[in-house]
Amino acid sequence: MPVEIDIAKVASLARIALSPEELRRYGDQLGAILEHAERVQQLPTAGIPPTSHPVPMTNAFRDDVVTGSLPLADVLAGAPEAEDGYFRVPPVLGDS
Amino acid sequence: MSDYEAVIGIETHVELMTRSKMFCGCPVAFGEAPNTTTCPVCLGLPGAMPVPNAEAIEGILKIGTALDCHVADTSYFHRKNYFYPDLPKNYQISQYDVPICHDGSISIDVDGAATRIGITRVHMEEDTGKSIHMGGGGRIHDAEYSLLDFNRSGVPLVEIVTEPDIRSAEQARVYGAELQRIVRTLGVSDARLEEGSMRFDANISVRPTGSEVLGTRAEIKNVNSLRSLQRAVAFEIARQIELIESGGTVVQETRHWNEESGTTTSMRSKEESEDYRYFQEPDLVPIEVSAEWRDAVVAALPELPAAQRARYQALGVDARVAGVLVATDELGALFEEAMAAGGDPRLIGNWLSGEAVAWSRAEGVEVGASPVTASHLVELAAMVADATLSASAAKQVLTGVLGGEGSPAEVAEARDLVQISDQGVIAAAVDEVLAAHPDAVDGIRGGDMKPIGFLVGQVMRATGGKADPKQVQQLIRDKTTG
Amino acid sequence: MTDPADLTIKAAGAAMRAGELTSVDLTEAVLDRARITESHLHAFLTLDQDGAKAAAAAADAALTGGADAGPLHGIPIALKDNMCTKGIETTASSQILSGWIPPYNATVVDRLGAAGAVVVGKTNLDEFAMGSSTENSAYGTTRNPWDPETVPGGSSGGSAAAVAVGSALGAFGSDTGGSIRQPAALCGVVGMKPTYGLVSRYGLIAFASSLDQIGPFARSVEDAAVLLEAIAGFDIHDATSIRGDVPNIRGSLHDGVAGLKVGIVTELSTTGIDAEVRAAVDQTVDGLSNAGAEVVDVSLPSCEYGLSAYYLIAPAECSANLARFDGVRFGLRAEGATTEEMMAATRAEGFGPEVIRRILLGTYALSAGYYDAFYGQAQRVRTLIRREFAAAYEDVDVLVAPTSPTTAFPVGERAADPIAMYYSDVCTIPVNLTGDPAISVPVALDSKGLPIGFQVMAPALGEERLFQVAQTVEDIAGFTARAGLASSEVLQP
Structure with missing residues (x-):
């Protein structure tokens, strides 16, 4: 059974503007892929810890040393729009 | 509510x-x-x-x-x-x-x-x-x-x-x-x-x-x-x-x-x-x-504010005063330094949280930016202890020190606030006041002790506040009941 | 005399030190080869001819002056276009990064520079390394040099094809679910994924951070080892980089397999594997046995769930890794009345369908209410797979399997069916989940004349043993890409 998903909500969370037609298509495709991915649920995993990192390591830190920053020209070189040393964007709606 | x-x-x-x-x-x-x-x-x-x-x-x-x-x-x-x-x-x-x-x-x-x-x-x-x-x-x-x-x-x-x-x-x-x-x-x-x-x-x-x-x-x-x-x-x-x-x-x-x-x-x-x-x-x-x-990490922690306040209170400082000292770096630092030099905790704590803060607010200047030092505070406390200054005179002296008028000794001298140490001068002032208020003297002799306070006040006024009030009171008692 | 573009790194290095070849001549030969083959293959997104020639001249001058940087000195190599190169456009084959010139180098790029290597260009890939055919590139498909009607595999298809035809003596790719090994198999070259953490990922445009690893493509196992040695080792800029000594990589290269125990992974070698691929793998295993290895069957039942776990974990990580492509600081920006609309429009316009699919999939797998059933469960299955591999390595020295279930498939055949495409990685994905190293060595051609890859896997940091077995496989198979490809149409001027 393909998995039913609220694809519009997912697209909104992922911040991708999709047309109703695209939403429907991706929704169908994801449903089919998830039907396959759901197979992971067949394996009993009670008491099994998750693996987030394949090679167990801890405490990878760096010393508190200033190693420098990029020249401003490099920082803004790729900017779609810049003004007075700032990145410029259209007005921001929400607040976070 | x-x-x-x-x-x-x-x-x-x-x-x-x-x-x-x-x-x-x-x-x-x-x-x-x-x-x-x-x-x-x-x-x-x-x-x-x-x-x-x-x-x-x-x-x-x-x-x-x-x-x-x-x-x-x-x-x-x-x-x-x-x-x-x-x-x-x-x-x-x-x-x-x-x-x-x-x-x-x-x-x-x-x-x-x-x-x-x-x-x-x-x-x-x-x-x-x-x-x-x-x-x-x-x-x-x-x-x-x-x-x-x-x-x-x-x-x-x-x-x-x-x-x-x-x-x-x-x-x-x-x-x-x-x-x-x-x-x-x-x-x-x-x-x-x-x-x-x-x-x-x-x-x-x-x-x-x-x-x-x-x-x-x-x-x-x-x-x-x-x-x-x-x-x-x-x-x-x-x-x-x-x-x-x-x-x-x-x-x-x-x-x-x-x-x-x-x-x-x-x-x-x-x-x-x-x-x-x-x-x-x-x-x-x-x-x-x-x-x-x-x-x-725990072993290297500095003394935290709560512990610092408790330590000050253990020295006899009021809870409120301890709070002010700990809340303000420069006051705390002056206090610590004065304690290290053997100053009186209660007096110095009260001065810093009282007169020093009041002066700072009135003048709009940080206490730390004034010329007052921990040794000034210790010197001032010693002058109260040896009765060179009255408690109230000491507060005036502190304000002078904060204002840059000099060391406590210099301010006390300049503002003429040093207590009279010549017993003869005080005794003469007491005699004058007693002579001027015979009714009060009679009252005391009759067992009514209330006028003593009034008479002390008169002597203090006559001496420009430079007599030691405790000493004056004792003299009045001696001369009226002796 | 052999065209210098057809030399191995080892042979080219020897010729340079013997005074028979210069890096400039070698680089010119490689660039000439690219000029011939690119119209057929489209292996490169950027060919940096001027930069390569200047670097080659500098390498020659240094060598003349007695400054020998080692086995990669003056050797022309190619880089997958998801590794940041300061001053050279880096797109990860995405419209969203069109024209982006990084202000910094990936650690790997700096290390190759220090090793004296000459970068000839940036190779094509599936957009953000998501794919198994290089068809998902926003800049056109790369073709397989063995048959241009077929795909080169992916996602590092450009690097595999470039090395196969001699447009570079070696190349680097990234392997998240098989993206080095599978195209290496399909293009008839050696491709190797190192132990996770052995090579710095700093400056590699991330797809799935807990799976990605940079590794080499070469025309011989020994060349692959040389390329790996140049880039391996701790990097302070990558917190997942393994501290401590780099394993000895070439130490036992020619020690053979006598006395070693080799396990064939049943689950990766039977169901769904093309009969010709199976036959070639069996024949290679027989060869290992004849060479003195003890060969046993090993069952790793959780492997069957590897693909499912992978297609939850990798999209989940990519959904976050690709969030930074928002039109604010770099890359494409689409119109939008508000920043929110601009971001959503930019991402819709800049990402291709496979990338959008995976971002949506990963976003879903992480979202409230679904996390535990999908992402969380996939991570627990990952633990089971790791444990099974670890248990297997208690008994065997290396595991073997096919690299790809099939040889190169026709362009377009799987493009419309994501799940069929995902199955291309079924044999390669397990070691990405475990973090272990693996290598694909070409062993034969199928009846269509397309190469078949043989995969060797070893426990984490077991690179020395891995290369030792791989070298034996190469010796047994006697496969050389050059001989097979010599008559290919793509090599005809």
């Missing part, structure tokens, strides 16, 4: 004053030109990777252990996913289900009543950049466009979350002040509210007194002074009570504190709850804190 009880929890963000940022080698600096302290990592450029700053981990461990927290043996970084233009990666590296420090507490004192405020968690994260909203009077909703500066992006940020244990606006302010003092004492942050290196969000709800059920809460943001914290919390409590009393209901939302109007206004409702899709940060490995590491 007493029919309702407020339930308040506070989330505090503290920027750590490390040399470099949390995950890259850019400097932590303020006031630099926009985007000049940025690099691929804190700009979130493709391919860049974070590496945690060991000193920031050390800093959060200091804060956590100072707040009496448990330190997790193993804790993890998570990605908190949300899109916002000042968040370069569109996820914030933070901690989620296992913060590095948790379950601590802090004790605050309001009007002599000690209250324990539980600390839920202390976790490590990174700061965002800053947005400037251009046009439309700088208000976000009316802005024509926005400018982004990522200098602050990636500055180490510690979030400290309390249990909902705070019950009043006054307690909220005192909690904030105490936390600020603690992180400053630890030397991990300058904790300046007005510059944003310490920021408070308060979660506030009200409920009928005696109820165990929590009311719907509102979160207050944009509080940038301790005074605002108290005002904002007080306003919000009153707003919610008024709303409920008038038949309304509190909505769960984020509210913005407006300093000028002294009110909170709704920013956005949280009906659509955020879905941050937290998952363990795959670019970072777990933090493991051994018992040895934790013990070393």
